[in-house]
Amino acid sequence: xxxxxxxxxxxxxxxxxxxxxxxxxxxxxxxxxxxxxxxxxxxxxxxxxxxxxxxxxxxxxxxxxxxxxxxxxxxxxxxxxxxxxxxxxxxxxxxxxxxxxxxxxxxxxxxxxxxxxxxxxxxxxxxxxxxxxxxxxxxxxxxxxxxxxxxxxxxxxxxxxxxxxxxxxxxxxxxxxxxxxxxxxxxxxxxxxxxxxxxxxxxxxxxxxxxxxxxxxxxxxxxxxxxxxxxxxxxxxxxxxxxxxxxxxxxxxxxxxxxxxxxxxxxxxxxxxxxxxxxxxxxxxxxxxxxxxxxxxxxxxxxxxxxxxxxxxxxxxxxxxxxxxxxxxxxxxxxxxxxxxxxxxxxxxxxxxxxxxxxx
Amino acid sequence: xxxxxxxxxxxxxxxxxxxxxxxxxxxxxxxxxxxxxxxxxxxxxxxxxxxxxxxxxxxxxxxxxxxxxxxxxxxxxxxxxxxxxxxxxxxxxxxxxxxxxxxxxxxxxxxxxxxxxxxxxxxxxxxxxxxxxxxxxxxxxxxxxxxxxxxxxxxxxxxxxxxxxxxxxxxxxxxxxxxxxxxxxxxxxxxxxxxxxxxxxxxxxxxxxxxxxxxxxxxxxxxxxxxxxxxxxxxxxxxxxxxxxxxxxxxxxxxxxxxxxxxxxxxxxxxxxxxxxxxxxxxxxxxxxxxxxxxxxxxxxxxxxxxxxxxxxxxxxxxxxxxxxxxxxxxxxxxxxxxxxxxxxxxxxxxxxxxxxxxx
Numbered sequence: 088x089x090x091x092x093x094x095x096x097x098x099x100x101x102x103x104x105x106x107x108x109x110x111x112x113x114x115x116x117x118x119x120x121x122x123x124x125x126x127x128x129x130x131x132x133x134x135x136x137x138x139x140x141x142x143x144x145x146x147x148x149x150x151x152x153x154x155x156x157x158x159x160x161x162x163x164x165x166x167x168x169x170x171x172x173x174x175x176x177x178x179x180x181x182x183x184x185x186x187x188x189x190x191x192x193x194x195x196x197x198x199x200x201x202x203x204x205x206x207x208x209x210x211x212x213x214x215x216x217x218x219x220x221x222x223x224x225x226x227x228x229x230x231x232x233x234x235x236x237x238x239x240x241x242x243x244x245x246x247x248x249x250x251x252x253x254x255x256x257x258x259x260x261x262x263x264x265x266x267x268x269x270x271x272x273x274x275x276x277x278x279x280x281x282x283x284x285x286x287x288x289x290x291x292x293x294x295x296x297x298x299x300x301x302x303x304x305x306x307x308x309x310x311x312x313x314x315x316x317x318x319x320x321x322x323x324x325x326x327x328x329x330x331x332x333x334x335x336x337x338x339x340x341x342x343x344x345x346x347x348x349x350x351x352x353x354x355x356x357x358x359x360x361x362x363x364x365x366x367x368x369x370x371x372x373x374x375x376x377x378x379x380x381x382x383x384x385x386x387x388x389x390x391x392x393x394x395x396x397x398x399x400x401x402x403x404x405x406x407x408x409x410x411x412x413x414x415x416x417x418x419x420x421x422x423x424x425x426x427x428x429x430x431x432x433x434x435x436x437x438x439x440x441x442x443x444x445x446x447x
Numbered sequence: 448x449x450x451x452x453x454x455x456x457x458x459x460x461x462x463x464x465x466x467x468x469x470x471x472x473x474x475x476x477x478x479x480x481x482x483x484x485x486x487x488x489x490x491x492x493x494x495x496x497x498x499x500x501x502x503x504x505x506x507x508x509x510x511x512x513x514x515x516x517x518x519x520x521x522x523x524x525x526x527x528x529x530x531x532x533x534x535x536x537x538x539x540x541x542x543x544x545x546x547x548x549x550x551x552x553x554x555x556x557x558x559x560x561x562x563x564x565x566x567x568x569x570x571x572x573x574x575x576x577x578x579x580x581x582x583x584x585x586x587x588x589x590x591x592x593x594x595x596x597x598x599x600x601x602x603x604x605x606x607x608x609x610x611x612x613x614x615x616x617x618x619x620x621x622x623x624x625x626x627x628x629x630x631x632x633x634x635x636x637x638x639x640x641x642x643x644x645x646x647x648x649x650x651x652x653x654x655x656x657x658x659x660x661x662x663x664x665x666x667x668x669x670x671x672x673x674x675x676x677x678x679x680x681x682x683x684x685x686x687x688x689x690x691x692x693x694x695x696x697x698x699x700x701x702x703x704x705x706x707x708x709x710x711x712x713x714x715x716x717x718x719x720x721x722x723x724x725x726x727x728x729x730x731x732x733x734x735x736x737x738x739x740x741x742x743x744x745x746x747x748x749x750x751x752x753x754x755x756x757x758x759x760x761x762x763x764x765x766x767x768x769x770x771x772x773x774x775x776x777x778x779x780x781x782x783x784x785x786x787x788x789x790x791x792x793x794x795x796x797x798x799x800x801x802x803x804x805x806x807x
Contacts, residue, residue, distance in 0.1 A: 092481035096488040099688055104475075107483045111471040115464075121452035121766065123467045125647035125693070128456040128769060161521035161649065162670060165684035169668035197668050282685055287485035289521065289649045289687030308529035308557050310522060324525035325642055327649030328459055329689060333485070406481065409488060 093431035096409040097240050097384060097422040098262065098283035106336040106426075113332070125329050134328055138321065141335030148338060148347055151271050151294055158293040158313065159321040159331050164190065164261045167278040167291065168197040171257055174303040174313055175231055175275075176202030183207050183230040183254065188215045188239035189415060190259060198234070205230065214416070215242040218379040226252045232275055238263035240283070241413040243386035243420065244375040249273060263383050264292070265341060266425055267351040275299055281330060284383070284424045286337050290330035341425065350425050351382075357423050357432045358382040364436045370443040374416055388418035395419055398442055407435055453791035456769040457600050457744060457782040458622065458643035466696040466786075473692070485689050494688055498681065501695030508698060508707055509624075511631050511654055518653040518673065519681040519691050524550065524621045527638040527651065528557040531617055534663040534673055535591055535635075536562030543567050543590040543614065548575045548599035549775060550619060558594070565590065574776070575602040578739040586612045592635055598623035600643070601773040603746035603780065604735040609633060615656075623743050624652070625701060626785055627711040635659055641690060644743070644784045646697050650690035701785065710785050711742075717783050717792045718742040724796045730803040734776055748778035755779055758802055767795055 094101040110124075117124040120133060127134050142157045151157060160166070171194075176182055180202040184195045186209035198204045207224035210217050218239070226233050233254040238245040240262040249256060255275040264279040271277065276295045282288035293313065300314040309315045315323050321331075344350060362380060365371040365387050374386040389395045395418050399411050412420040423432055454461040470484075477484040480493060487494050502517045511517060520526070531554075536542055540562040544555045546569035558564045567584035570577050578599070586593050593614040598605040600622040609616060615635040624639040631637065636655045642648035653673065660674040669675045675683050681691075704710060722740060725731040725747050734746040749755045755778050759771050772780040783792060 094482045094486055099486055099489060101486050107475045111474045114471045115467045122454045126454055126459055126461050129459060129648065163684045165670050169670065200666055280685060287689050288685045289690055306560055310526050310529060324523045325640060325648045329647050330649055
């Protein structure tokens, strides 16, 4: 086994090597303080500085307006599926959801317990190959928000442009946050599990417009109110210190790479190489429609399930790991998040060409 | 600054040096797989083995009966404060709580939203110096459970014996789990944030009797039902992989140390040294009543607030760190969890004797 293999895992996913090496040092002896990062009180000056820097860098990279809070929560995006409607809906209130995949569907299911849910679009009939444009659905005027999943990890689709329907947006951005610049002011809430593009599993980033904090019914448990965490700077209870620390390191790395505009260019370049390889022959078929292809997750099929299994096995043998597709789509999937190196994409593309020649 | 200081932090807290060193290696290259632990898919064979081992060791060390599930959740004990009553109470149902400190009090506050809560004992009038014995309170026959906090981190008290009132126990054991053997069969649920005695912040261990899984109202969000996580082996959504991995390493270390009976002897020995130092002069005053002194957290006062500040400062200067008491008690607190070395306790005790001689 080599020092480092190319890891196409959909999440938890590849992180910058420099981040891993820094974390390895700080876990044993943080900043030469004589104790490890994960042993430090979350209320110590040292950890507070870690949390403050992580927040400041998220704000800087995403250009988060001053009337938004950045929260570090636990429980994954799956917990946001119910926290969003629990905080913002209630009897007689309505929200609109776009069903563009498994995770968007779970968000819809959880929301129904808290108010009226209009599913304005569903990609289910076409196996979620398509993400709607604004003219394909309407949003009721009394809808509290329009919920979408910006990038669909399983199907390899994304919203190339965010909806502009005169309704506050709320987005699960777990699999493409920090992969491109976003106009945060169009969103009431952006949330993302960190484990794809921001760090390790165990922390969820929530960016929330301040005026939404007061909408939560009083009966909701303290831990489930955004306001509780906003008022305490994500320190109402012990936060996941290691995960927050890693997010801070990844944000530093992103800044060194030139920020989100530079990342977007690199991501477009990397994804284009794989899509060109797919489109070059009839051997490979991309799952997503071309207009809504994801830059992060590329789902594709080969002529037969046997060839797909062979492809995945032979790729792993040359250190291209984690190319098996999700069970709902089958086939193959290459997840190439921010930290996935161009070199690995080039190696995949070469492998794809050779494999098609040999087996086509 | 030396290689390693003595860290009396109440949590996140000191971990075994060998655990930190192993984690540092695996973060960069797990088991020579060519990728770091935190980059690995939670559904990979490698991570599944990590999770399975952590669970198996918890079961072995605590002798968890086979009709209990061991879950790895997120959100800290603070999330259990509402999940317990949300899953087990409902209109017309009743539970009994013992108020032995700040955290027990928060559990009571959250439970009130889900059913009738009898507070059978409160230590508030005596500043939580005392933990009740069975003859000090009664539990109604129709109480679904009796909730207690086994060790009170802030006040430095514990239940030396668990209640025997003919009622199923539910306990927050965040600050003393794994510090002594426990008869799990007396409990319906045991829960604990890992960041004191089991690992880093970011994972909560829940040990739950299987027959309780079906009591949850259907309207509860999927992520908040114990059954959801039990049915999926804590993999309903992406679990906090790094924190679970560290818990596994700490469990390995505990087993190497001889298990919980051995740990209890060592904890008794360490705590006795500090309590002897407190009782040796009138200079120091322990906060807790002697009968319910904690082995994990030792809260004490000096004659004046000025002397306390001086004590904390001078102790830090000789690498005895984190001795400041919680704001609710003031004074000093030495948290000496499983991983806190005897050598550090001996050094504290020497320092206490010298400080009393100079300043008494």
